Amino acid sequence: MSHPLSADPGDVTAAARGVVRVVLIGQEGGQLVPVTHGSGFAVTPTRIVTNAHVLREALQDTSLRIGVVPSQGEKSAYAKVIAVSPRNDLALIEITGGTLRLPPLALAGGQDSGAMGEVVAVGYPMNVDLAQGLTIGDIFRAQPPVKSRGFLSGERPSRQFDTILHTAPIARGNSGGPLLDGCGRVLGVNSFSADSDGGGAEFFFAVSLRELIPFLRAQDTEPQVNALPCRSIDELNAEERARLESEQAAVRERLARRDAVLREAQDEARLAAQMEVIAARENRVAAALLLLLASIAGGVATMRLYKGDAPRGQLLGAGALAAGALIAAGLLWATRPGLAAIEEKVAEALAQNPAINPGAGARPATPDATKAATSDGALVCTLVPERSRVTSSRIDDVEFAWAGDGCVNGRTQYGRTTQGEWSRLVVPDDEDAVAVNTFDPATRTLRTERYLLGADAMATARAARRQYDPPACGANEAARILGEQQSALLAMLPDRPNERLVYSCASKP
Incomplete structure (x- = not known):
């Protein structure tokens, strides 16, 4: 059974963390100056999609460099060109230097672009920069992207490639930015607008996923494609x-x-x-x-x-x-x-x-059979889509070896709350997301709730995580101690997660 897209307030904001300003940089009087800019979005932590026409001048003038300015944080980076396809106005660049990693956006597989749903264009329109009085130097500083809402108006081939027609306003500078569905998943790459000089309604075009996905795969870049229905947490x-x-x-x-x-x-x-x-x-x-x-x-x-x-x-x-x-x-x-x-x-x-x-009259179970029925062991956990909300995460099966004392896979201790819930918080250094994993041994249900946080919130979460060392498996009262250690960090998280992945676990064959 299919479900309508149901957005949560933080969906587009979470996706915008992976949207960047793509700046062509030259030199003037020994100083770095921006020549022009467009937008782009991450499809891997280091690879960014943009429009081919955004890079046109850099491809013609080798003295120009390509800069990537993220929407948050203090880090910027240079990028190199991986591939350019002028035919369908797509380009792929890669961050160099290893100083910047971005949260990738998921592509909205299986969506019906003719359903007239609401969409959001995200990027860096130059007219907004001018209206805000930003200087040339401000372009090199992290700025939140502009979000404009509209509706899908259908799909049609244009300029010999597949495009999506929509009404979310874009301007010069938005080129290469994503067109998102209500749940923050990419529907297309914003490219150009219709001529509205005659006073008619203005429409805008984005390169469709039918063009983008084959282009990426041809460059050995496998994007995260999410064809699951997007359900609100409520x-x-x-x-x-x-x-x-x-x-x-x-x-x-x-x-x-x-x-x-x-x-x-x-x-x-x-x-x-x-x-x-x-x-x-x-x-x-x-x-x-x-x-x-x-x-x-x-x-x-x-x-x-x-x-x-x-x-x-x-x-x-x-x-x-x-x-x-x-x-x-x-x-x-x-x-x-x-x-x-x-x-x-x-x-x-x-x-x-x-x-x-x-059980009356049945033969009593042998000791070995009783042990097999009640003992802990290796499980394989499979996503339950109808109970899950997935916007950008992978949904592969999870191997999960559970022990009665809360030790997972022989090395990771889970904490026990006062309500009897087994949980483990994960605060990675290489991803701007906090995950709360919980497991119910009685129902063999594994649940992962992901909070896609901004740079400042992640810095606070990482600082809180550094305040404690989780006890090792088998340590005295390890579950109780970890449950207490995690409570302060849990209290810092938002009221609602961005994603909820619910898995049903069964004994590994």
């Missing part, structure tokens, strides 16, 4: 609540059915037990009465023999029979089943009833 939270309520209702229904079956089984077992116990009591009482009568008769016979001066042996035999019958009658009376036996038989019948205890 939508996911609502569906999770509904799913939990449905599961709880199903459990209540199962318990109600089980209670009904139990009551019926109890009634049947009690009736059968009552009849069995009453019959046993009556049989024993009758037998005891018969023996008592036999004892009385034996006593009478003994008295007659005594009065008749019978031999001593006959007297003793008759007396012994009378006494034995009396003792047997007493034992039968004393051991007749009581009313408590009814409840004992009811409990025994319920324990052996498969409708109440599914």
